[in-house]
Amino acid sequence: IAGITQAPTSQILAAGRRMTLRCTQDMRHNAMYWYRQDLGLGLRLIHYSNTAGTTGKGEVPDGYSVSRANTDDFPLTLASAVPSQTSVYFCASSRSTTDTQYFGPGTRLTVL
Amino acid sequence: GQNIDQPTEMTATEGAIVQINCTYQTSGFNGLFWYQQHAGEAPTFLSYNVLDGLEEKGRFSSFLSRSKGYSYLLLKELQMKDSASYLCAAIDSNYQLIWGAGTKLIIKP
Numbered sequence: 001i002a003g004i005t006q007a008p009t010s011q012i013l014a015a016g017r018r019m020t021l022r023c024t025q026d027m028r029h030n031a032m033y034w035y036r037q038d039l040g041l042g043l044r045l046i047h048y049s050n051t052a053g054t055t056g057k058g059e060v061p062d063g064y065s066v067s068r069a070n071t072d073d074f075p076l077t078l079a080s081a082v083p084s085q086t087s088v089y090f091c092a093s094s095r096s097t098t099d100t101q102y103f104g105p106g107t108r109l110t111v112l
Numbered sequence: 113g114q115n116i117d118q119p120t121e122m123t124a125t126e127g128a129i130v131q132i133n134c135t136y137q138t139s140g141f142n143g144l145f146w147y148q149q150h151a152g153e154a155p156t157f158l159s160y161n162v163l164d165g166l167e168e169k170g171r172f173s174s175f176l177s178r179s180k181g182y183s184y185l186l187l188k189e190l191q192m193k194d195s196a197s198y199l200c201a202a203i204d205s206n207y208q209l210i211w212g213a214g215t216k217l218i219i220k221p
Contacts, residue, residue, distance in 0.1 A: 040213060041213060042116075042199065042211045042212055042213035042214055043155070043199070043201075043211040044211070045208065045209070048208070058208070090154060090155070097207035097208075098142055098143065098203060098207055100145070100157045100160060101145075101157075101209065102157070103154035103155050103156070104154060105153070105154050106153075106154055
C-alpha cells in the first residue's frame with residue numbers, strides 16, 4: 001500500500017509556464033487537500049475536495065485550479081506560474097472532513 | 113479572524129520533558145490535532161483531542177481545554193530523533209483545519 005503519492009518530487013519552472021502537480025491516494029479517502037508551506041507561515045490550504053466530483057477554495061486559491069474526477073486523484077494546476085508560487089506543496093487526504101489528514105511526501109517547486 | 117498561536121522555537125535536553133503550548137481562536141471548534149514534521153519531510157499525525165483532558169500515547173501526551181482555547185503537547189524522555197517541528201491545528205465550524213506556524217524543537221545532548 002503506497003498511501004498517498006505526489007509527483008514530481010521537485011521542479012524548477014520558468015515564470016509564465018503551466019504546471020500540474022499530481023496527487024494520488026489508494027486509501028479510498030473521500031476528502032483531499034492541497035496545501036502550500038512557506039517558511040514561518042505554516043500550512044495554508046489552497047483547494048480541497050470533500051468527495052469525488054466536488055471542489056472548494058481554501059485560504060489561498062488564486063492562481064491555482066483543481067479537479068476531482070475520481071476518488072483517487074486530485075491534481076493541482078498552476079495556469080501561469082509566478083515566482084511567488086515558489087513553495088513546498090503537500091497533498092493530503094482523510095476519510096472524512098473531521099478525520100486525520102495523511103500527507104504525501106511533497107513537491108518542492110521553484111518558479112524563476 | 114481565526115488564529116493559532118504557538119512558540120516559534122524551543123530548546124530542550126535529551127532525556128528531559130518539554131511542553132509545547134498552543135492557543136487557538138476559531139469560528140467554532142471541532143477538535144485539535146498535533147502533527148510532527150521533520151525537516152524536509154511531510155507532517156505526520158501525533159494526536160487528536162476533541163474533549164477536555166489529557167490523551168496519553170507512549171512518550172507523547174496531548175491536553176485540551178476548550179473553555180480556555182488551549183492545548184499542549186507533552187514530550188517525555190526526549191530523544192535526539194524528537195528534534196522536529198510540531199504543528200498545532202484546530203478544526204473550525206466549516207470542518208477546515210486551521211494550522212499554526214509550528215514550533216521548532218531543538219534537542220541538545
